[in-house]
Amino acid sequence: MRDTIRFQYRCRQVGSRPGPLGSSLEADRLACRRIADGGPFVIDAENQTLERIRSGDPGETGRFVRTHIGWMRALATRMLGDPALADDCVQEAFIKAFRAIASFEGRSSLKTWLHRITVNEALMKLRSVDRRREDTIDDLLPEFDQNGCRIEPPWGAIPTPSELLEQKATRELVTAHIRDLPDDYRIVLQLRDIEEMTTAEVADILEISESNVKVRLHRARAALKRLLEPVLRGESE
Amino acid sequence: MMAFADGMRRMIKGFMLKHGPGMITCEEFETFILDYLDGALPPAQRRVFEWHLKICRECRDYLEAYRASIALGKAAMQEVDAPEIDEVPEDLVRAVLDAREK
Numbered sequence: 356m357r358d359t360i361r362f363q364y365r366c367r368q369v370g371s372r373p374g375p376l377g378s379s380l381e382a383d384r385l386a387c388r389r390i391a392d393g394g395p396f397v398i399d400a401e402n403q404t405l406e407r408i409r410s411g412d413p414g415e416t417g418r419f420v421r422t423h424i425g426w427m428r429a430l431a432t433r434m435l436g437d438p439a440l441a442d443d444c445v446q447e448a449f450i451k452a453f454r455a456i457a458s459f460e461g462r463s464s465l466k467t468w469l470h471r472i473t474v475n476e477a478l479m480k481l482r483s484v485d486r487r488r489e490d491t492i493d494d495l496l497p498e499f500d501q502n503g504c505r506i507e508p509p510w511g512a513i514p515t516p517s518e519l520l521e522q523k524a525t526r527e528l529v530t531a532h533i534r535d536l537p538d539d540y541r542i543v544l545q546l547r548d549i550e551e552m553t554t555a556e557v558a559d560i561l562e563i564s565e566s567n568v569k570v571r572l573h574r575a576r577a578a579l580k581r582l583l584e585p586v587l588r589g590e591s592e
Numbered sequence: 593m594m595a596f597a598d599g600m601r602r603m604i605k606g607f608m609l610k611h612g613p614g615m616i617t618c619e620e621f622e623t624f625i626l627d628y629l630d631g632a633l634p635p636a637q638r639r640v641f642e643w644h645l646k647i648c649r650e651c652r653d654y655l656e657a658y659r660a661s662i663a664l665g666k667a668a669m670q671e672v673d674a675p676e677i678d679e680v681p682e683d684l685v686r687a688v689l690d691a692r693e694k
């Protein structure tokens with residue numbers, strides 16, 4: 356158990372050291388593989404950090420909170436769309452993390468572990484607010500004629516996101532459309548396409564099957580595409 | 593007349609896609625999109641998918657807009673007035689640490 360924790364910390368650390376093969380990412384990966392292949396690396400410093408947080412050392416705990424609070428707030432804000440709610444979420448997430456840190460086994464990196472706790476906390480907040488969970492998006496799905504052929508008006512060249520987002524109003528319109536998707540779909544879309552979690556991770560955290568994640572994701576994307584058509588066609592004003 | 597010609601064209605296209613060897617209908621194409629974009633389609637299905645993409649203007653346009661909307665959604669969300677990653681809100685840090693000490 357302990358060795359796994361050291362392993363994770365060691366891997367996180369190695370990235371900053373210039374590796375023999377040039378890119379630090381490659382060095383990171385190689386070093387991780389080397390460690391995984393066998394050598395018992397004992398990095399007492401990192402291990403002690405975790406131990407100090409566990410024992411409630413205020414300095415180490417403060418450093419830990421300051422290291423992670425920024426991205427946790429950004430994540431919570433994207434998911435909840437409300438800064439005050441997001442701050443609540445982050446605070447709850449830290450409380451959960453401190454409660455669970457004694458049993459943190461290092462099967463994932465500390466950041467992955469915190470990411471999961473934060474997402475879970477945000478999901479709980481969303482459920483308690485209970486927005487539009489019952490809505491359907493059937494009206495927004497692609498259309499086919501009686502021959503099974505797609506009905507899709509022609510598209511010319513579509514501007515790039517950065518061209519489209521030059522206007523602040525467009526950005527607000529796009530995020531509003533994402534938030535307007537029913538939660539069941541929106542959450543899957545946000546976790547997969549925006550937070551870049553894998554299908555398996557999303558399935559795991561939402562406690563639904565991977566095929567269910569895929570169905571919801573595809574429908575959410577199709578619905579979003581429909582909603583964003585005026586923007587993509589430059590007709591939103 | 594135009595509507596009639598278009599109706600005929602669609603009927604023939606639908607028949608061809610349904611019965612032609614190595615072809616899929618637009619509805620079948622739809623069910624492959626997610627795996628295609630994930631790079632998870634087996635080679636044989638991928639070839640069929642890409643062949644449909646070559647011969648079907650509607651699905652080609654649809655897929656392009658589908659991808660563009662994902663990219664736009666992602667870019668917009670990442671630009672949201674989310675607090676800066678490296679911004680450390682001291683009052684929130686304090687609140688977290690106070691809760692920890694209890």
Ligand SMILES: [Zn+2]
Nearest residue numbers: 505618648651
């Ligand atoms: Zn088609």
